[in-house]
Amino acid sequence: MSELKLELKEKIIEQLNLEDVSVDEIADNDPLFGEGLGLDSIDALELIVMLDKDYGIKLADPKEGRKIFESIDTMAAYIAANRSN
Amino acid sequence: MSSADYKIKSYCHIRDGKVSKNGEVLFSDSSEEFSAFIKATYKHFETDYSKFFKMDNLSKLAFMGAEVLLRDTDEKNIALILSNRASSLDTDRKHQAAISKQSGAFASPAVFVYTLPNICMGEISIRHELYSENSFFIFAEFKPHLLSDYANDLLETEKANEVLCGWVDYDKGKYDAFLYVIAKKGLLPLDTGELTKLYRTK
Numbered sequence: 001m002s003e004l005k006l007e008l009k010e011k012i013i014e015q016l017n018l019e020d021v022s023v024d025e026i027a028d029n030d031p032l033f034g035e036g037l038g039l040d041s042i043d044a045l046e047l048i049v050m051l052d053k054d055y056g057i058k059l060a061d062p063k064e065g066r067k068i069f070e071s072i073d074t075m076a077a078y079i080a081a082n083r084s085n
Numbered sequence: 086m087s088s089a090d091y092k093i094k095s096y097c098h099i100r101d102g103k104v105s106k107n108g109e110v111l112f113s114d115s116s117e118e119f120s121a122f123i124k125a126t127y128k129h130f131e132t133d134y135s136k137f138f139k140m141d142n143l144s145k146l147a148f149m150g151a152e153v154l155l156r157d158t159d160e161k162n163i164a165l166i167l168s169n170r171a172s173s174l175d176t177d178r179k180h181q182a183a184i185s186k187q188s189g190a191f192a193s194p195a196v197f198v199y200t201l202p203n204i205c206m207g208e209i210s211i212r213h214e215l216y217s218e219n220s221f222f223i224f225a226e227f228k229p230h231l232l233s234d235y236a237n238d239l240l241e242t243e244k245a246n247e248v249l250c251g252w253v254d255y256d257k258g259k260y261d262a263f264l265y266v267i268a269k270k271g272l273l274p275l276d277t278g279e280l281t282k283l284y285r286t287k
Contacts, residue, residue, distance in 0.1 A: 016195070017195075018135075020135075049193065049194065
């Protein structure tokens with residue numbers, strides 16, 4: 001699981017163009033939106049595409065993303081339980 | 086106030102690795118790649134705006150031009166009239182490439198949102214809290230008289246107190262920005278000859 005969390009942090013930094021943010025600066029339970037990393041609605045869409053493209057997970061209801069994308073912890077747990085690749 | 090009385094308050098060039106304001110070079114960088122140059126520009130002007138790095142190249146170029154001209158002003162009723170040749174073609178190509186992949190096509194929402202040239206004006210408006218009128222024109226070349234006619238109308242009808250106008254073009258790594266602010270008081274007379282001369286200034 002810790003490998004997956006590290007992978008997610010690297011992907012988020014690269015794909016969401018988080019300049020001057022390093023893997024070490026993202027705690028596993030940091031909020032990804034709002035006060036935490038400050039991601040926005042377009043970032044949320046990018047994360048939904050990332051789940052599909054990299055892990056074969058299609059979110060039927062984008063509203064599900066709110067809970068899944070709360071933190072690296074919640075993302076990793078959801079991916080581990082639902083991934084198809 | 087007649088249109089003949091309006092002035093060019095300030096102007097900015099971003100081209101050939103240089104950023105200048107009112108003819109004075111404020112920053113230069115030898116980076117050959119636009120991405121490195123514009124990032125260095127962002128850092129040089131100590132711009133604290135993390136969303137800058139999510140923008141496409143056209144928006145980064147327009148954003149930094151506006152930053153140079155508007156960062157020290159308190160005026161908020163500034164309309165925007167920009168123009169270019171390549172529209173958002175550079176980003177359009179990226180989107181096209183993403184959706185054309187044989188092995189699994191995934192459009193990137195972050196790329197797709199920039200597949201219109203006027204998005205760069207949205208970025209400027211958000212940054213400077215402008216709720217003003219704006220328009221983006223696609224021309225084969227810089228046409229100052231058309232932009233001035235529109236700007237004059239906005240100023241005469243008091244829809245705006247100032248107008249940020251100009252040319253901001255990006256395609257395949259080539260970039261050229263010439264932005265200027267039209268106001269009631271300023272440095273230079275507002276006329277087509279003056280604007281053409283300034284635009285061509287190296």
